[in-house]
Amino acid sequence: MSPLDRLAKRPGSLMIIGGAEDRTDDKEVLRTFIELAGGRDAPLAIVTAASEIPDKVWGMYREALSDLGVTALSHVRIESRQAAENEALAQQLQAAGGIFLTGGDQQRLLERIGGTRAGAAIRAAYSGHGACVAGTSAGASGLCTHMITEGQADGAPEIDGARLADGLGLVSRVVVDQHFSQRHRINRLLGIVAQHPFLLGAGIDEDTALVVHGDRSIEVLGNGSVTIVDCRCVQSNIAALSAGEVPRLLNVCLHLLPSGSRFTADMQGPLADFIHFLLDSTVEP
Amino acid sequence: MSPLDRLAKRPGSLMIIGGAEDRTDDKEVLRTFIELAGGRDAPLAIVTAASEIPDKVWGMYREALSDLGVTALSHVRIESRQAAENEALAQQLQAAGGIFLTGGDQQRLLERIGGTRAGAAIRAAYSGHGACVAGTSAGASGLCTHMITEGQADGAPEIDGARLADGLGLVSRVVVDQHFSQRHRINRLLGIVAQHPFLLGAGIDEDTALVVHGDRSIEVLGNGSVTIVDCRCVQSNIAALSAGEVPRLLNVCLHLLPSGSRFTADMQGPLADFIHFLLDSTVEP
Numbered sequence: 001m002s003p004l005d006r007l008a009k010r011p012g013s014l015m016i017i018g019g020a021e022d023r024t025d026d027k028e029v030l031r032t033f034i035e036l037a038g039g040r041d042a043p044l045a046i047v048t049a050a051s052e053i054p055d056k057v058w059g060m061y062r063e064a065l066s067d068l069g070v071t072a073l074s075h076v077r078i079e080s081r082q083a084a085e086n087e088a089l090a091q092q093l094q095a096a097g098g099i100f101l102t103g104g105d106q107q108r109l110l111e112r113i114g115g116t117r118a119g120a121a122i123r124a125a126y127s128g129h130g131a132c133v134a135g136t137s138a139g140a141s142g143l144c145t146h147m148i149t150e151g152q153a154d155g156a157p158e159i160d161g162a163r164l165a166d167g168l169g170l171v172s173r174v175v176v177d178q179h180f181s182q183r184h185r186i187n188r189l190l191g192i193v194a195q196h197p198f199l200l201g202a203g204i205d206e207d208t209a210l211v212v213h214g215d216r217s218i219e220v221l222g223n224g225s226v227t228i229v230d231c232r233c234v235q236s237n238i239a240a241l242s243a244g245e246v247p248r249l250l251n252v253c254l255h256l257l258p259s260g261s262r263f264t265a266d267m268q269g270p271l272a273d274f275i276h277f278l279l280d281s282t283v284e285p
Numbered sequence: 286m287s288p289l290d291r292l293a294k295r296p297g298s299l300m301i302i303g304g305a306e307d308r309t310d311d312k313e314v315l316r317t318f319i320e321l322a323g324g325r326d327a328p329l330a331i332v333t334a335a336s337e338i339p340d341k342v343w344g345m346y347r348e349a350l351s352d353l354g355v356t357a358l359s360h361v362r363i364e365s366r367q368a369a370e371n372e373a374l375a376q377q378l379q380a381a382g383g384i385f386l387t388g389g390d391q392q393r394l395l396e397r398i399g400g401t402r403a404g405a406a407i408r409a410a411y412s413g414h415g416a417c418v419a420g421t422s423a424g425a426s427g428l429c430t431h432m433i434t435e436g437q438a439d440g441a442p443e444i445d446g447a448r449l450a451d452g453l454g455l456v457s458r459v460v461v462d463q464h465f466s467q468r469h470r471i472n473r474l475l476g477i478v479a480q481h482p483f484l485l486g487a488g489i490d491e492d493t494a495l496v497v498h499g500d501r502s503i504e505v506l507g508n509g510s511v512t513i514v515d516c517r518c519v520q521s522n523i524a525a526l527s528a529g530e531v532p533r534l535l536n537v538c539l540h541l542l543p544s545g546s547r548f549t550a551d552m553q554g555p556l557a558d559f560i561h562f563l564l565d566s567t568v569e570p
Contacts, residue, residue: 155466156466156490181440187466190539235555246543247541248541249539249541254475254537254539256531258530258532259531270520270536271535
C-alpha cells in the first residue's frame with residue numbers, strides 16, 4: 001500500500017501555526033506536520049506563495065525538514081494567479097500528504113491563490129484526500145474563510161483598526177491572528193471580533209500549533225498558547241461609533257489554551273462551539 | 286465657608302491613574318484632580334513616598350499643577366515608617382482637599398506607609414473628609430486592599446508569575462495594574478486574577494483615570510481605556526499546576542471601558558459588581 005493510499009483512507013488534518021516554529025532544535029511542530037502528513041516518505045509540498053523571498057524560505061524548510069528525514073519534499077513556488085491555475089501544480093498539491101503554507105504576507109498569498117485551482121486543490125487535499133494542511137504566520141492567517149489583513153497590533157481596539165479579507169476557506173467562523181503574545185495582538189484580534197462577532201478569534205503564539213486531527217480531536221502543541229476571543233455575548237456601543245473610536249465592550253469571553261490542551265468533538269461547555277467550528281466547517285470545492 | 290468646610294460636606298472621590306498622565310499639554314487628568322479636590326485654592330498634598338527621586342518627582346508635579354493655578358500645594362515627603370507616623374504629617378494629609386500619590390515602586394510605597402498614621406490619614410481623608418485621593422502608576426497600584434508587586438508583564442500568565450501584596454485599602458476586591466496597554470500587561474493581570482478570582486482586575490492605560498466620584502458615579506477619562514478582567518466564572522486546571530506552568534482558562538470575562546465611559550450605582554448587568562466594589566468598599570480606619 002503506498003503512502004498515498006493510506007492517506008486517502010483517513011480524514012485530513014489541519015495545523016494552524018503562530019509563526020516562528022522551531023526549525024533548528026526540537027522541531028516539535030514540524031515533526032508533527034511530518035507525522036500527520038503520513039510520515040517521512042509522504043510527499044510534502046512547501047508552498048511559498050505568501051513570501052517575497054520564496055527561495056530563501058524554501059531553503060530554510062528544506063533544511064529543517066530534511067534533517068528530520070523526509071524523502072519526498074518539493075517546493076511549490078506560486079508567483080502569479082496564472083501559475084496558480086496550472087493543472088499539473090494543482091494535481092501535485094492534491095496528491096500531497098502534507099501541504100505547508102509558509103509565512104510572508106497573507107494578502108499576497110490570497111492575491112496569488114485565492115479562488116484558483118491551487119486554492120481548490122489545497123481544500124480538496126484537506127477535505128477529501130486525508131492530507132495535513134499546515135499554515136504558519138501569514139499561512140495560518142490565510143487558512144480560514146476570513147482573515148485579518150491590516151491593522152496595528154499595539155493600539156487600542158479601534159473601530160476599523162484592522163480589516164477582514166477573504167481567506168482560503170478551510171475553516172469558517174474562525175479568524176486567526178498569529179505571533180499573538182509576542183506581538184501583543186490581543187487588541188487587534190479583540191477589535192476585529194468585536195466588529196465581526198459571527199467569527200470567533202483564535203490568537204496563536206509563536207512556535208505553537210492549533211491542530212485539528214483527523215480523528216476529530218483538537219490539540220494545542222508547541223511552546224505557547226492559543227487565546228480564543230468570543231464576542232457573541234458582548235454588549236457594546238459599536239453601532240454608534242466611527243472609524244478610529246474605541247468601543248465600550250462588556251462581556252467579552254476569553255479562553256486560554258496552553259500547549260498540551262486537548263479536546264474532543266463531544267466536549268460540552270464554553271469551548272463547544274469553537275471545537276464544532278474547527279471540526280465541522282464545510283469546505284466547499 | 287472655607288474650601289475645607291465645603292469638602293467636609295461631600296463624600297470623597299478616588300482617581301486611579303494608569304501612569305504617565307499628561308503634565309505639559311491638556312492635562313485633563315490633573316485638571317480633574319484639582320477640580321475634585323475642591324478647586325485651585327484647596328490644599329493639595331503630593332505624596333512621593335513611592336519614589337527614590339522624590340524631589341525630582343515633586344518638582345515635576347509642582348510645575349504642572351502650578352501652571353494650572355493651584356495656590357496651596359505641598360510636598361509630603363515620606364522616606365521612612367518613622368516619618369509616616371508623624372502626627373503633624375497625618376493631620377496635614379487628613380486636612381488636604383486632594384492627595385496625590387506619585388509613581389515609583391508600590392512596594393516601597395507600602396513599606397513606608399502601609400499600616401502607619403499616614404496611611405490611615407489617607408484613608409480617612411477619602412472616606413470621611415471628602416478629599417480626592419489620586420494615585421498614578423505605583424500610586425494607583427497601592428490604592429486597593431491588594432496590589433501586584435512583581436511579575437513580568439510580557440510572558441504567558443504563568444502560575445505565580447506575579448505576586449500579590451497588601452495595599453492601602455481604599456478599595457477592596459479590585460486589583461489594579463497600570464501602564465496597561467503600553468506595557469502589554471494583560472497576561473500579568475490575567476494570571477493574577479485567575480489565581481485570585483475573588484478579586485476583579487482593572488488594567489488602566491497611561492494618561493487615563495478610573496474615577497470614583499463622590500456622587501456615586503464612575504467615569505473613565507483621559508487618553509486610553511480601562512480593561513476589567515473577571516475570572517469568577519472561569520473553569521481552569523490551576524489547582525493541579527505548579528509555579529511556572531500556564532493554566533488552561535475557559536470563560537474569562539473581559540470588559541473594555543474607553544475614555545468617556547460613565548456608570549452609575551444603579552447600573553445592572555455585567556459591570557454591576559465592579560461598580561459596587563468601587564463604590565461600596567468599606568474603608569477601615
